[in-house]
Amino acid sequence: MKVNSNQIILKASTTAIALLLMAGIHNVALADNTTAVKTDGKVAEAAPADENFKALDANKDGKISLKEAVKDKALSGQFDTIDANHDGMISAEEYASAKTAAPTPTSETTPPPSKY
CATH class of the missing domain: 1.20.5 (Single alpha-helices involved in coiled-coils or other helix-helix interfaces)
Structure with missing residues (x-):
């Protein structure tokens, strides 16, 4: 063979x-x-969230729903814009991106930036 x-x-x-x-x-x-840490059956983002995000995230699932966002008028008014992937929730990353993209005041007559 x-x-x-x-x-x-x-x-x-x-x-x-x-x-x-x-x-x-x-x-x-x-x-x-x-990239995610599973706790109690819920997936939480591994990236650290700031104190404002944590305060708005009432159910501590790592995301802010529109119902949770109504506590902050500026955030709820821009909810659809900040929710970049349009899943109905604002993740810690989307929240951080919105904060860094928020305009900063250039003079004393400019109103202060929003809280988010």
């Missing part, structure tokens, strides 16, 4: 490529899991 070396190399290469792809997918899945 004659052994065709090309077939052996092809099978070995295909197996090696499949193993490398599976290892890469496994690493991506692990990386995604490190």
